[in-house]
Amino acid sequence: MNEKEISLDAREMLAASLAHEIKSPLSLVQANIDFIELCDTEKKHLKNYSVMRNELRKANELVGSLVELAKPDGCRGERIDLRDLALEAVSSYLITPGSEIDFVIKKGDDPLYFMGSRQIFAMLISGTVKNAIEALGGKGKIEIHMFRSGGAIIMTVRDNGCGLTQDALERIGNDEYFTTKRYGNGMGIVICKRIARDHGGTYEINNGKDGGCVVRVTLPPA
Ligand SMILES: Nc1ncnc2c1ncn2[C@@H]1O[C@H](COP(=O)(O)OP(=O)(O)OP(=O)(O)O)[C@@H](O)[C@H]1O
Numbered sequence: 258m259n260e261k262e263i264s265l266d267a268r269e270m271l272a273a274s275l276a277h278e279i280k281s282p283l284s285l286v287q288a289n290i291d292f293i294e295l296c297d298t299e300k301k302h303l304k305n306y307s308v309m310r311n312e313l314r315k316a317n318e319l320v321g322s323l324v325e326l327a328k329p330d331g332c333r334g335e336r337i338d339l340r341d342l343a344l345e346a347v348s349s350y351l352i353t354p355g356s357e358i359d360f361v362i363k364k365g366d367d368p369l370y371f372m373g374s375r376q377i378f379a380m381l382i383s384g385t386v387k388n389a390i391e392a393l394g395g396k397g398k399i400e401i402h403m404f405r406s407g408g409a410i411i412m413t414v415r416d417n418g419c420g421l422t423q424d425a426l427e428r429i430g431n432d433e434y435f436t437t438k439r440y441g442n443g444m445g446i447v448i449c450k451r452i453a454r455d456h457g458g459t460y461e462i463n464n465g466k467d468g469g470c471v472v473r474v475t476l477p478p479a
């Protein structure tokens with residue numbers, strides 16, 4: 258193991274312990290929101306509680322991802338059919354009330370097995386779908402295709418949203434953390450790339466020929 262690998266491991270351990278430490282104050286804030294809401298008998302601030310809860314949920318998810326990503330061998334795990342996992346990971350987005358987003362999922366009849374961690378790979382799928390939804394601004398189409406090609410398992414996620422600016426494309430190419438969203442963390446794509454790599458695959462995001470974005474994920478079959 259060379260020096261670079263040693264320092265990376267140390268950074269990952271630091272990320273895991275920081276994530277662990279952050280969980281305690283987050284739980285305390287959550288408990289206090291519950292308490293204040295209970296005391297607010299006139300229910301004057303329901304919207305604020307819901308905003309705070311939503312933000313706390315995001316922070317908790319992020320911390321959870323850090324802990325999972327830092328686990329040694331976290332991505333080896335089990336044999337997974339990508340088709341099942343993708344359906345599971347996007348199911349909560351399919352039933353959003355009042356949504357004007359069309360989901361098209363093409364997955365064929367044959368299983369698409371790969372080796373990995375369900376929990377971690379689900380983060381890649383939901384992070385990607387979330388980006389597509391956010392790019393649509395409430396209305397549009399998201400197509401998810403899963404198939405085999407040239408000995409690899411491929412998943413593409415295509416949206417007809419706003420697409421990436423030249424600046425965004427460059428920053429993604431440099432693996433920078435960046436966001437153009439008011440409440441974004443700017444970590445999603447970097448984490449997705451890392452998850453794909455840890456599963457022996459690749460993650461690419463580009464603009465589509467007819468506008469919008471296309472994410473292409475490849476995985477070695479198992
Ligand atoms: N499907 C997409 N269409 C258009 N732009 C996108 C798409 N996916 C990502 N982007 C752009 O890339 C930026 C970085 O995405 P990334 O997922 O890394 O962070 P984020 O979505 O801003 O925040 P979060 O960490 O909460 O996911 C986004 O802010 C957005 O500008």
Ligand SMILES: [Mg+2]
Pocket residue numbers: 384387388445446
């Ligand atoms: Mg994102």
